[in-house]
Amino acid sequence: MSELISLTAAETAAKISAGEVSAREVAQAHLDRIGAVDDRIQAFLRVDTAGALKAADAVDQAKAKGEQLGPLAGVPLALKDVVVTNGLETTSGSKILSGWIPPYDATITTRMREAGIVILGKTNMDEFAMGSSTENSAFATTHNPWDLDRTPGGSSGGSSAAVASYEAPLAIGTDTGGSIRQPAAVTGIVGHKPTYGSVSRYGLIAFSSSLDQAGPFGRTVLDAALLHEVIAGHDPCDSTSLDVPVAPVVAAAREGANGDLAGLTVGIVRELGGEGYESGVTAAFTDAAQRLEAMGAKVVEVSCPHFGYALAAYYLIAPSEASSNLARFDSVRYGLRVGDDGARSLEEVMSLTREAGFGPEVKRRIMIGTYALSSGYYDAYYGQAQKVRTLISRDFADAFQTCDVLISPATPTVAFRLGERVDDPMAMYAADLCTLPASLAGVPAISVPCGLSAGLPVGLQVMAPALADDRCYRVAAAVEASYGAPLIASAPAL
Amino acid sequence: MPAISREEVAHLARLARLAVTDEELGVFAGQLDVILGAVARVGEVAADDIPPTSHVVPVTNVLRPDEPRPSLDRDAVLACAPAAEDGRFRVPRILDEEA
Numbered sequence: 001m002s003e004l005i006s007l008t009a010a011e012t013a014a015k016i017s018a019g020e021v022s023a024r025e026v027a028q029a030h031l032d033r034i035g036a037v038d039d040r041i042q043a044f045l046r047v048d049t050a051g052a053l054k055a056a057d058a059v060d061q062a063k064a065k066g067e068q069l070g071p072l073a074g075v076p077l078a079l080k081d082v083v084v085t086n087g088l089e090t091t092s093g094s095k096i097l098s099g100w101i102p103p104y105d106a107t108i109t110t111r112m113r114e115a116g117i118v119i120l121g122k123t124n125m126d127e128f129a130m131g132s133s134t135e136n137s138a139f140a141t142t143h144n145p146w147d148l149d150r151t152p153g154g155s156s157g158g159s160s161a162a163v164a165s166y167e168a169p170l171a172i173g174t175d176t177g178g179s180i181r182q183p184a185a186v187t188g189i190v191g192h193k194p195t196y197g198s199v200s201r202y203g204l205i206a207f208s209s210s211l212d213q214a215g216p217f218g219r220t221v222l223d224a225a226l227l228h229e230v231i232a233g234h235d236p237c238d239s240t241s242l243d244v245p246v247a248p249v250v251a252a253a254r255e256g257a258n259g260d261l262a263g264l265t266v267g268i269v270r271e272l273g274g275e276g277y278e279s280g281v282t283a284a285f286t287d288a289a290q291r292l293e294a295m296g297a298k299v300v301e302v303s304c305p306h307f308g309y310a311l312a313a314y315y316l317i318a319p320s321e322a323s324s325n326l327a328r329f330d331s332v333r334y335g336l337r338v339g340d341d342g343a344r345s346l347e348e349v350m351s352l353t354r355e356a357g358f359g360p361e362v363k364r365r366i367m368i369g370t371y372a373l374s375s376g377y378y379d380a381y382y383g384q385a386q387k388v389r390t391l392i393s394r395d396f397a398d399a400f401q402t403c404d405v406l407i408s409p410a411t412p413t414v415a416f417r418l419g420e421r422v423d424d425p426m427a428m429y430a431a432d433l434c435t436l437p438a439s440l441a442g443v444p445a446i447s448v449p450c451g452l453s454a455g456l457p458v459g460l461q462v463m464a465p466a467l468a469d470d471r472c473y474r475v476a477a478a479v480e481a482s483y484g485a486p487l488i489a490s491a492p493a494l
Numbered sequence: 495m496p497a498i499s500r501e502e503v504a505h506l507a508r509l510a511r512l513a514v515t516d517e518e519l520g521v522f523a524g525q526l527d528v529i530l531g532a533v534a535r536v537g538e539v540a541a542d543d544i545p546p547t548s549h550v551v552p553v554t555n556v557l558r559p560d561e562p563r564p565s566l567d568r569d570a571v572l573a574c575a576p577a578a579e580d581g582r583f584r585v586p587r588i589l590d591e592e593a
Contacts, residue, residue, distance in 0.1 A: 386546030442550030
């Protein structure tokens with residue numbers, strides 16, 4: 001394995017900045033790695049070789065001109081295909097958008113380009129980010145580099161697999177109910193879901209607008225923090241974007257790495273553990289909690305009584321919003337059109353197009369949402385789910401009265417086998433059990449590796465109050481430091 | 495909670511503009527029944543006096559000065575469409591001939 005691909009993002013940027021290596025060499029090393037392993041991993045839906053080398057050359061030229069480079073200039077990144085890229089096909093994992101070449105960039109795409117980040121290509125995902133294994137992609141099955149017969153999680157499984165297999169040091173995912181944290185956990189890397197509203201959603205293909213949030217993946221906590229600071233911040237193009245300062249997550253990651261958590265109170269959420277959790281996951285989690293205590297944190301148990309209803313509330317709210325958001329795929333303005341023979345009506349063509357263009361999980365969720373929002377059922381389903389959402393937010397508020405952060409396993413099990421849950425939607429949904437409460441409450445949460453269970457990675461989830469993303473990074477960096485080297489270093493060679 | 499029939503799935507599919515097949519009707523009826531049965535748990539929580547949450551952050555209408563500024567290029571936008579004609583989206587007929 002080339003030395004250049006095993007470096008962290010921070011190390012890579014430092015070497016480029018110091019003139020020890022060119023951005024082009026770094027980009028080429030990663031493109032070569034993709035060429036060597038991606039037939040087995042299938043993390044990428046498309047690799048943009050020309051665009052990546054052009055972006056890298058621009059960084060090298062800026063360096064040659066003596067310009068000051070940003071903290072991630074020249075660092076390659078894998079971008080989830082839900083994020084719009086000007087001139088580069090964007091499908092959100094769906095046949096209905098196959099061949100769509102967007103005429104604009106998402107705000108986070110613009111920010112990354114301006115920071116000199118080199119976008120290597122677009123990664124595989126569950127169609128419209130609906131899924132927990134990336135098996136709902138219309139195009140490819142992505143494999144977990146720790147065990148190619150297992151899923152890399154989802155819906156951002158292409159991004160997690162790309163980082164875990166050293167195809168890129170950084171990636172962007174999006175998290176609606178756990179789609180960054182769960183894939184990060186099962187591939188042994190770091191993934192953070194920022195506070196809702198702190199990263200612009202402009203140019204994210206919408207799934208569930210009150211929940212969707214983009215965030216970073218990295219092999220280290222510091223790398224994720226560096227990317228977080230590039231993408232976060234107010235955006236007038238997103239009406240839910242918060243006009244507040246970005247949490248100091250890079251400083252927090254550096255501070256946490258010193259391993260001193262004195263004065264911090266950590267709450268173990270009683271409802272996110274016990275029955276239904278794999279024993280190896282529970283053991284790794286317990287060990288992580290002991291590490292936090294050993295570093296000076298006060299670890300207590302807290303109860304969040306309504307978290308047990310998060311799954312039910314989420315699988316009403318998210319499909320309801322999805323059924324509305326996905327109405328835009330009407331065969332008129334972009335994407336697929338099927339059955340337009342000159343005789344059929346617009347409505348017939350629309351129905352045939354959506355039938356042909358959407359996969360089964362998307363259809364299921366559209367119909368669940370349509371049901372939950374229909375008159376006669378609205379109050380009992382959607383309305384009641386929104387009230388549960390309030391109660392979950394109150395549980396968090398109560399817990400944060402006494403705790404600085406809350407912790408839980410990031411997933412109830414390690415990576416499951418490909419094919420194991422595809423025909424059982426409820427089993428698939430259960431993969432998000434631990435991550436859903438933070439999504440519904442809009443609070444930040446990170447997954448950081450906390451050991452192995454039967455040779456497969458386990459993630460520790462650290463949740464913090466809204467806008468206190470820095471606490472997630474501080475605690476995660478401390479956990480990471482307690483293991484010495486990042487756990488991903490023990491992944492089997494590809 | 496109600497069992498979801500094939501007829502109900504057909505109705506939902508019609509509302510959602512999905513031309514589902516006969517085979518799908520049966521599969522989806524079974525699956526939607528299981529899912530809706532599970533998510534109906536939200537009804538176990540007594541929440542009469544609890545306000546609903548639609549967004550976790552305060553959502554206010556965001557306004558900007560009404561000043562002209564460049565938008566996406568028309569031809570670039572139409573190039574993404576399945577069919578365009580005379581600078582417009584071309585759509586299948588929306589009215590019956592007799593109408």
